[in-house]
Amino acid sequence: MKIKEGFVLREVLGDYLVVAVGDRVKEFNGMLTLNATSKLIFEGIKKGLEIDQIADLLACEYEISKDKAVSDVNSVVETFKKLNIVE
Amino acid sequence: MKVCYKIADVLIEINHLFDSVARYMENFALKGYNGVCDLTISVYRADVERAMALYETNSPDHGECLLILAKIAEFIYKNKNGALFHSSVIKVKNKAIMFSAPSGTGKSTHARLWVDSFDDVICLNDDKPFIRNVLSLPICYGSPWQGKHRKGVNDSAVIEAICFIERANEPKVERLSAKQALPLILNQMVRYYENENSADQQLEFAVQLINSVKVYKIYVNMERESAIAVRRGVLGDV
Numbered sequence: 001m002k003i004k005e006g007f008v009l010r011e012v013l014g015d016y017l018v019v020a021v022g023d024r025v026k027e028f029n030g031m032l033t034l035n036a037t038s039k040l041i042f043e044g045i046k047k048g049l050e051i052d053q054i055a056d057l058l059a060c061e062y063e064i065s066k067d068k069a070v071s072d073v074n075s076v077v078e079t080f081k082k083l084n085i086v087e
Numbered sequence: 088m089k090v091c092y093k094i095a096d097v098l099i100e101i102n103h104l105f106d107s108v109a110r111y112m113e114n115f116a117l118k119g120y121n122g123v124c125d126l127t128i129s130v131y132r133a134d135v136e137r138a139m140a141l142y143e144t145n146s147p148d149h150g151e152c153l154l155i156l157a158k159i160a161e162f163i164y165k166n167k168n169g170a171l172f173h174s175s176v177i178k179v180k181n182k183a184i185m186f187s188a189p190s191g192t193g194k195s196t197h198a199r200l201w202v203d204s205f206d207d208v209i210c211l212n213d214d215k216p217f218i219r220n221v222l223s224l225p226i227c228y229g230s231p232w233q234g235k236h237r238k239g240v241n242d243s244a245v246i247e248a249i250c251f252i253e254r255a256n257e258p259k260v261e262r263l264s265a266k267q268a269l270p271l272i273l274n275q276m277v278r279y280y281e282n283e284n285s286a287d288q289q290l291e292f293a294v295q296l297i298n299s300v301k302v303y304k305i306y307v308n309m310e311r312e313s314a315i316a317v318r319r320g321v322l323g324d325v
Contacts, residue, residue: 021286
């Protein structure tokens with residue numbers, strides 16, 4: 001799984017925004033605001049980490065159980081899939 | 088037909104294909120000017136045909152008109168720290184107040200309420216003004232593209248406020264935070280996210296704009312009371 005080429009994450013006014021650049025703008029002309037959790041997941045995917053590894057990061061960062069972390073990562077990944085941000 | 092224009096304080100030489108487009112833009116022409124321009128646009132038939140397909144119009148002169156607008160907007164964005172900002176703008180007390188909303192929401196109607204209600208208000212541009220950050224001042228400029236009612240003047244003013252309109256029964260004014268304003272501002276600007284650098288440039292421009300103007304959500308109806316309520320909320324002088 002990876003973030004499709006042309007999606008970039010930026011911190012603007014304290015918010016985390018995903019915008020499309022280049023040819024990707026034709027299919028995604030809006031922007032997505034991420035909270036801190038989904039930003040961490042976006043960055044994890046961008047780095048090429050597996051869901052399990054991202055869940056470990058999340059569990060450590062927020063002191064939650066591994067099961068809860070896996071569930072959270074899967075939920076955010078599903079949203080990214082629906083928005084065609086990941087492939 | 089070659090004509091020089093000054094639009095948003097940018098000198099532009101245009102070699103028109105259609106004289107009708109030069110007439111459409113004539114209020115912004117610099118008659119008799121033969122000096123150096125910042126931008127030269129030569130319109131060719133093939134460009135117009137591409138523009139007609141892109142903007143879904145059957146009219147060649149309308150195609151040329153939109154092609155010129157797109158080229159000027161791109162130049163101003165890339166070279167003049169500015170943007171085309173879809174809105175209806177009034178000028179009052181030498182300040183610009185911009186009304187923005189999706190098409191059909193009533194930005195022109197609300198601007199007209201101000202013009203009809205107050206003697207010191209004129210319509211600066213009814214559809215496609217330019218904004219630029221000039222020496223840290225946010226300036227709004229009229230343009231030849233003035234909407235279907237063709238309302239506007241060749242003038243400019245420092246932007247006092249940008250108001251995003253929503254229809255409501257009772258008028259109300261809410262000041263927006265920078266975070267609330269950001270998506271609304273970005274949605275009304277033509278985007279040139281060709282690569283990461285150009286996206287960063289435009290996001291930075293939006294942040295500069297938000298930090299230098301007041302941004303409001305205004306809830307308005309079609310009555311004069313809306314203009315009075317918004318003026319009271321934004322300028323506080325009625």
